[in-house]
Amino acid sequence: xxxxxxxxxxxxxxxxxxxxxxxxxxxxxxxxxxxxxxxxxxxxxxxxxxxxxxxxxxxxxxxxxxxxxxxxxxxxxxxxxxxxxxxxx
Numbered sequence: 001x002x003x004x005x006x007x008x009x010x011x012x013x014x015x016x017x018x019x020x021x022x023x024x025x026x027x028x029x030x031x032x033x034x035x036x037x038x039x040x041x042x043x044x045x046x047x048x049x050x051x052x053x054x055x056x057x058x059x060x061x062x063x064x065x066x067x068x069x070x071x072x073x074x075x076x077x078x079x080x081x082x083x084x085x086x087x088x089x
Contacts, residue, residue, distance in 0.1 A: 001053050001060045003028040003035060028054055 002025065009016055009029050016027055016039065026040035035054050038046060052058035 001026050001028050001038075001050050003030055005029075006031045006036075026050060 004012075004016065004027060006029055009027075019025075020027055020039050021041060024041055024044055026038045026044070026046060028035040029037040029039065031037075034056055038050070038054050040046065046054065049058055049060055053060045
């Protein structure tokens with residue numbers, strides 16, 4: 001979920017609203033550094049993760065960045081999985 005400050009939202013309200021309508025992705029408005037309000041299209045419900053992010057209890061992953069492929073083999077154990085991740089870096 002994208003976040004913007006209240007002052008920036010005030011300056012660019014129409015742009016933010018167009019973006020929300022175009023993408024259907026909610027935008028969190030922060031006040032004093034904490035998310036306070038979510039702007040989302042009518043009929044669109046927040047997911048559980050988005051509700052947690054709005055409450056400041058979780059972070060929504062950036063959809064533009066690919067996550068690493070973390071194939072975990074339980075037989076190899078956690079050490080093997082961490083070693084594989086370290087090798088990819």
